[in-house]
Amino acid sequence: MARVVVDVMLKPEILDPQGKAVHGALGRLGFDGVASVRQGKRFEIELAGEVTPEAVSDIERAAGTLLSNPVIEDYALRVEP
């Protein structure tokens, strides 16, 4: 079955408190070489049918409306072989 992966990240200018918390925890655990952490979301979407341009463009539309909020987030979409 074909899989489309959508990665969603906060835009660089938007504060990421969760990433900051993770960064802090890494430091406390002794992982010293970390300059910063940004946390995002990954959606693995199994298509019911074939990977057609229409199917991918549908997921693209979903990524830009439901899966991400364009006011604060960017997304990247790729089809996995």
Added chain:
Amino acid sequence: MRVGVVTFPGSLDDRDAARAVRASGGEAVTLWHGDADLRGVDAVVLPGGFSYGDYLRCGAIARFAPVMQPLADAARGGLPVLGICNGFQVLCESHLLPGALIRNDHRKFVCRDQRLRVENATTAWTAAYEAGSEIVIPLKNGEGGFVADERTLDELEGEGRVVVRYVGDNPNGSYRDIAGVSNARGNVVGLMPHPEHAVDPLTGPGTEGLGFFASLVAGLAGQPA
């Protein structure tokens, strides 16, 4: 004066919102997220809570509920809509209001009586206040940080669309201390603090939240608030 209050799965403050409407002389009408029907109401309140468990992003799933389509159309046509807390998040996700709400900068849930300054007393929901007056109403959120890009923030300030602003300590990292904003027309207002919890001294810090609902009822009746 019929004011709809929408219940989503996970709404918490719909009863309090309905009570605030009644306390101001309006008739509260329950609206259901799954019905694409506004039942002919004169205004709508989107209440606080955790619609759909705040999954994905706060308000992101509620935004696509059947009731939101007629609501969005009516809001663009001038129907007064007030979004409180989760309701504010739903309005931002719907792009009926600019910006977005993200996790509090200090990463903790905040629950306290909050002082606000009413910056714009000309909207459908704030006309009963005097511009510049300060009120204290409850605030309770984990994801109440209002963010938008600089251009949008400048626009909001320039057009007087910052409706209420935090006074004193900023409770959640909201840019420019913004607690609530409106659309250009002033009929759609969203804020993180909860005016509906400050309508009765028995159950809140006072009654300084009543003005939001009194503004609406007076406006609909065609009277000066």
